[in-house]
Amino acid sequence: MIMKTKYPAIVSVGRTSFGEHYEREPENLVEEAGLGALDSVNIERNDLGACHFSDYFLPITNKIGLEEGFLSELLELNVPMEITRSFSSALSNACNAVQAGKYDLVLVGGFEKMTDRWDKIRDDLMLLEDPWSYYAGCTPEANHELMLRAYIKRHRIEGQSLETLANALAEFSVRNHHNALKNKYAQYHKEITVESVKKARSSARKPLGLFDFAPISDGASALILTNSELAESYTDKPVYIFGYSSATDYITFPSRKDLTGFTATQLTMRDVLKTTDVQLKDISLLELYDQSTVMGIISLEDLGFCAKGKSWMDINASCENVEGYYELGGRQVFVNMNGGLKADGNPLGATGGAEIFEVFKQLRQEAGERQVKADGELRYGCVHELEGFGTKAYVYILGRN
Amino acid sequence: MSSEPIERRVAYVGDRLRGSRCSFCGKEYFKIKDYCGACGRESFGKMESIDFFYDEGTLEVCTLVNEPTNKFKKLGPYVYGIVTFHDGKVRFPGRLTDRIIGDEAIHLEELEGRRIVPRFRRRHASEPSGIVPTISLAFSFSDEYYPYQDYKIVKPSKKYDRPGIVGYGAYLSKFRIKERAIERSVPFFDEDAMTAAVEAGKMALIHSGVDHKIVDKVYVGSESNPYAVKPIASKVAQVLKLGEEEPREGVQFVDAIDTEFACKAATSMFKDAASLVYYPDSPESNTMVIGTDNSQSAPRGEPGGELDFFVGYGACAFIFGMYDVIARFEGWISVTSDTPDFWRRDLQPYPSHGGRFTGLPAYFKHVSKAVKKLMDRLRLEPQDVDYFVTHQPNAVFPTRVAKALGFKEEQFKPGLQVLRFGNTYSGCSPISLASVLDIAKPDERILLASYGSGAGSDAYSFVTTSQILDKRPRQSFTINYQAESKFLDYVDYSTYRRLKRGIQSS
Numbered sequence: 001m002i003m004k005t006k007y008p009a010i011v012s013v014g015r016t017s018f019g020e021h022y023e024r025e026p027e028n029l030v031e032e033a034g035l036g037a038l039d040s041v042n043i044e045r046n047d048l049g050a051c052h053f054s055d056y057f058l059p060i061t062n063k064i065g066l067e068e069g070f071l072s073e074l075l076e077l078n079v080p081m082e083i084t085r086s087f088s089s090a091l092s093n094a095c096n097a098v099q100a101g102k103y104d105l106v107l108v109g110g111f112e113k114m115t116d117r118w119d120k121i122r123d124d125l126m127l128l129e130d131p132w133s134y135y136a137g138c139t140p141e142a143n144h145e146l147m148l149r150a151y152i153k154r155h156r157i158e159g160q161s162l163e164t165l166a167n168a169l170a171e172f173s174v175r176n177h178h179n180a181l182k183n184k185y186a187q188y189h190k191e192i193t194v195e196s197v198k199k200a201r202s203s204a205r206k207p208l209g210l211f212d213f214a215p216i217s218d219g220a221s222a223l224i225l226t227n228s229e230l231a232e233s234y235t236d237k238p239v240y241i242f243g244y245s246s247a248t249d250y251i252t253f254p255s256r257k258d259l260t261g262f263t264a265t266q267l268t269m270r271d272v273l274k275t276t277d278v279q280l281k282d283i284s285l286l287e288l289y290d291q292s293t294v295m296g297i298i299s300l301e302d303l304g305f306c307a308k309g310k311s312w313m314d315i316n317a318s319c320e321n322v323e324g325y326y327e328l329g330g331r332q333v334f335v336n337m338n339g340g341l342k343a344d345g346n347p348l349g350a351t352g353g354a355e356i357f358e359v360f361k362q363l364r365q366e367a368g369e370r371q372v373k374a375d376g377e378l379r380y381g382c383v384h385e386l387e388g389f390g391t392k393a394y395v396y397i398l399g400r401n
Numbered sequence: 402m403s404s405e406p407i408e409r410r411v412a413y414v415g416d417r418l419r420g421s422r423c424s425f426c427g428k429e430y431f432k433i434k435d436y437c438g439a440c441g442r443e444s445f446g447k448m449e450s451i452d453f454f455y456d457e458g459t460l461e462v463c464t465l466v467n468e469p470t471n472k473f474k475k476l477g478p479y480v481y482g483i484v485t486f487h488d489g490k491v492r493f494p495g496r497l498t499d500r501i502i503g504d505e506a507i508h509l510e511e512l513e514g515r516r517i518v519p520r521f522r523r524r525h526a527s528e529p530s531g532i533v534p535t536i537s538l539a540f541s542f543s544d545e546y547y548p549y550q551d552y553k554i555v556k557p558s559k560k561y562d563r564p565g566i567v568g569y570g571a572y573l574s575k576f577r578i579k580e581r582a583i584e585r586s587v588p589f590f591d592e593d594a595m596t597a598a599v600e601a602g603k604m605a606l607i608h609s610g611v612d613h614k615i616v617d618k619v620y621v622g623s624e625s626n627p628y629a630v631k632p633i634a635s636k637v638a639q640v641l642k643l644g645e646e647e648p649r650e651g652v653q654f655v656d657a658i659d660t661e662f663a664c665k666a667a668t669s670m671f672k673d674a675a676s677l678v679y680y681p682d683s684p685e686s687n688t689m690v691i692g693t694d695n696s697q698s699a700p701r702g703e704p705g706g707e708l709d710f711f712v713g714y715g716a717c718a719f720i721f722g723m724y725d726v727i728a729r730f731e732g733w734i735s736v737t738s739d740t741p742d743f744w745r746r747d748l749q750p751y752p753s754h755g756g757r758f759t760g761l762p763a764y765f766k767h768v769s770k771a772v773k774k775l776m777d778r779l780r781l782e783p784q785d786v787d788y789f790v791t792h793q794p795n796a797v798f799p800t801r802v803a804k805a806l807g808f809k810e811e812q813f814k815p816g817l818q819v820l821r822f823g824n825t826y827s828g829c830s831p832i833s834l835a836s837v838l839d840i841a842k843p844d845e846r847i848l849l850a851s852y853g854s855g856a857g858s859d860a861y862s863f864v865t866t867s868q869i870l871d872k873r874p875r876q877s878f879t880i881n882y883q884a885e886s887k888f889l890d891y892v893d894y895s896t897y898r899r900l901k902r903g904i905q906s907s
Binding site: 131207 | 462525
């Protein structure tokens with residue numbers, strides 16, 4: 001049995017809707033998410049020992065360089081605050097601090113305001129992802145398509161199989177949109193069809209089209225982290241972080257050893273499973289970092305849910321299923337119940353928080369209309385997040401006790 | 402990118418595609434690395450400098466970019482992918498250039514696996530007041546217009562008593578506009594006078610076999626330098642690694658200078674370049690002269706728009722030295738007068754020209770005077786000359802002046818290139834000289850008379866040597882090939898104007 005004492009525990013979560021919030025300052029978004037998390041467990045701001053925030057590039061999009069100062073002023077707090085790039089990164093720092101006994105109560109918050117820089121956002125995204133690829137003409141979409149091309153070649157996918165793969169990718173997007181219908185925070189509440197996904201591809205003359213990619217979003221998310229001794233004093237149903245890890249990879253995608261998957265994800269998952277008692281087969285809930293359909297299905301392989309080169313077959317075989325899960329490697333796994341990055345939205349620094357939010361709600365049976373009906377007990381969920389195009393990977397395994 | 406230091410570092414690596422190789426395990430890297438990740442500490446200081454500038458690679462995977470980022474928008478749709486070099490030892494990102502993509506279906510699988518060569522190009526758009534960014538992460542298929550050619554350094558075998566041309570190369574773009582009797586070369590969106598100069602210089606090195614390290618001065622003549630202040634020659638020197646390199650500091654021990662005198666900016670420097678290698682203190686020295694222009698003209702219907710029927714794009718480079726000469730100098734003369742027949746004021750986008758002056762008192766007077774004086778001095782009669790080459794603003798002027806000077810069609814027709822490429826301004830008479838060198842036999846006399854508005858003419862007499870035949874097989878990118886390649890891409894007038902404006906304009 002897993003000992004709960006050594007695990008950091010999430011006692012509450014909060015988030016904003018994702019989409020365009022043109023009337024609001026970035027710090028107001030994280031304020032909403034953070035207050036949501038604090039209020040739901042009646043924690044006062046003054047109880048916080050520290051804050052770990054994340055935004056991918058507010059210094060560029062909003063010319064905000066000292067985010068901590070804005071937040072200190074807004075919260076009227078003078079506690080330690082740190083900024084990292086992704087929610088998962090902020091959370092892993094918070095976990096380290098809580099585990100070390102440094103702080104009892106930490107607010108983790110992520111926020112992003114991408115639509116404020118609508119006209120230049122793709123240049124910024126690409127330059128940050130990799131300057132050399134940018135100089136060569138890369139776009140935020142192109143690397144996903146190159147990975148798909150490399151995947152097709154590596155696994156010798158041809159003829160009818162190629163059609164099936166294209167279909168599976170489309171189905172993955174359709175399912176995301178379907179799931180988001182029941183998520184009031186999601187950026188899109190609109191069903192799409194396999195035909196519309198394919199039509200967008202053919203009109204773009206590319207392997208992936210508009211409906212294969214996550215949108216540009218504003219939004220924020222937050223959670224309150226504490227240690228396992230204190231967790232139950234705030235809530236009856238804390239969600240524990242049973243495993244977490246991260247890994248890095250080269251900034252320039254073409255220079256990496258493997259073009260058909262994300263090495264950083266593979267290494268992260270290997271390390272997570274090594275350091276936790278939870279086994280992969282116990283995980284029945286998964287939130288993927290699917291910036292594109294291909295990133296989603298390839299991540300299923302990197303995380304070990306599907307065999308290398310085979311995830312699309314599993315997706316294709318279970319796309320008719322109305323219960324909302326995929327049969328991955330012969331097992332039911334509920335994937336992206338919030339709609340994934342595709343339909344829920346992708347405000348970079350806040351995205352990981354929305355993934356955690358979903359798993360937290362599901363594990364506590366509080367997901368309302370979206371609540372999954374697993375065969376057995378719904379005990380463990382997995383959250384996967386990337387920074388850049390797989391330059392950094394994070395995995396969290398969450399569970400009730 | 403408005404940071405000069407970043408620009409300098411990116412261009413230093415990217416223009417030449419510099420990399421590193423571990424001398425222990427042979428692992429290769431794109432970009433400069435101080436040690437090998439596999440071999441660690443012991444490889445410190447043992448990394449070899451390599452580059453991929455003259456290499457051939459493979460397009461591994463690719464996709465179509467329909468919606469480029471802002472700075473690439475002017476390119477229109479393009480193919481972007483991953484290229485590999487040295488049998489897959491190293492991979493980097495790259496864009497296919499020299500391709501105008503319309504509505505046609507794109508079959509990525511047919512492009513993947515094909516061989517590619519790096520092309521030196523503008524990287525992307527920049528502010529009109531900013532630095533012009535360049536890079537060689539642009540590629541074209543080596544089985545199309547621009548071939549893969551190895552650059553082999555050849556040990557010099559024969560010293561001559563007087564200087565001469567030891568090699569040359571011309572670069573004309575793949576795109577053409579054809580109107581009535583004239584075809585003109587047109588730059589792709591990412592080309593300009595600077596990129597053509599580098600390409601021509603590269604071709605001259607390949608043809609001459611001269612070690613780039615012993616080219617001690619480069620002169621670039623142009624009237625369409627994208628910069629009003631900042632030489633093209635410094636870019637050429639760095640990209641082609643002319644002169645001895647001091648890699649730690651990233652400097653070349655070479656002199657580099659831009660010259661301007663309308664269309665004779667390059668030919669004017671031939672004698673200076675030759676004199677320098679003849680100077681007693683520099684016995685091993687070579688010099689390079691490049692004429693390059695993305696010839697400018699106002700659009701049709703606007704003042705100065707008459708030129709729009711004739712302007713071309715291209716560059717030609719010559720290497721001068723004392724060893725393995727293919728054509729030696731026999732004599733030269735220059736003539737100059739202050740004749741304002743064509744000019745461009747500072748900050749004006751297009752040149753103007755005085756209709757009254759361009760013919761008789763300008764072109765004909767200066768060319769005839771220079772040629773007659775040189776022939777007098779060398780005691781030559783028209784029949785002593787095998788080829789007569791002159792500046793070609795159109796086809797009528799050179800024909801008329803050649804006939805007036807007593808030359809017959811078989812003497813001046815081979816060098817008449819304006820109907821194939823248009824008037825390439827500073828590159829014009831040099832390209833015509835190259836076209837004659839492409840076909841000349843040993844011991845033939847070539848008379849060159851350039852013309853530069855403003856006005857002046859440089860006349861030269863060259864006599865070919867037997868080595869012209871030895872070197873000819875080294876260069877497949879000849880003038881005839883560039884005029885007649887089946888891969889030429891013909892564009893309409895509006896596309897031509899867009900290409901001419903290029904990636905820069907906002």
